Amino acid sequence: MDQVxxxxxxxxxxxxxxxxxxxxxxxxxxNGTPFAWWVTWDGRQADYWGGASPGSGKCACGQTGTCSRRCNCDANDYTWREDSGFLSHKNDLPVTQLRFGDAGDAREEGYYTLGKLICYP
Incomplete structure (x- = not known):
C-alpha cells in the first residue's frame, strides 16, 4: 500500500x-443509513459514491439533482437501475473494500464493478 x-x-x-x-x-x-459503501485506503468508510463529492452522502445523480433521492438505486423498486462514476479524491484512493447489504431477500439483487486505479503524471 505504501508504494501505491x-x-x-x-x-x-x-x-x-x-x-x-x-x-x-x-x-x-x-433516513440516510448506508446499505452500501466503500472503504478508503486507510480504512475509513466513505460517505459518497462515484461522481459525487466527499461528504455529500450521495451518488452523482443526487449531487446534480437528476434523480429523486440520493442515488438512482434508492428507488428500491423492481427496475434495474445503476449508480456509477469515478472516484477522484486522491486522499481516499485506492478503494480497498466494497461493502453491500440489502440484498438478502431473493427478490433483491446487485452487481458491482470496481475499476482499476488510474493515475496521471
Whole structure:
C-alpha cells in the first residue's frame, strides 16, 4: 500500500470507477443509513459514491439533482437501475473494500464493478 500511495501522492490526477447495478436494493435508506459503501485506503468508510463529492452522502445523480433521492438505486423498486462514476479524491484512493447489504431477500439483487486505479503524471 505504501508504494501505491506514493504513486497517488505524486500524480496530478487519479481516478477509480465504481458502479452498482441494483434491482430492489438500495445504497442509502430514507433516513440516510448506508446499505452500501466503500472503504478508503486507510480504512475509513466513505460517505459518497462515484461522481459525487466527499461528504455529500450521495451518488452523482443526487449531487446534480437528476434523480429523486440520493442515488438512482434508492428507488428500491423492481427496475434495474445503476449508480456509477469515478472516484477522484486522491486522499481516499485506492478503494480497498466494497461493502453491500440489502440484498438478502431473493427478490433483491446487485452487481458491482470496481475499476482499476488510474493515475496521471
Amino acid at each position: 500511495r506514493a504513486v497517488v501522492d505524486q500524480s496530478s490526477l487519479c481516478k477509480q470507477l465504481i458502479k452498482y447495478e441494483c434491482h430492489h436494493s438500495h445504497i442509502w435508506d430514507s
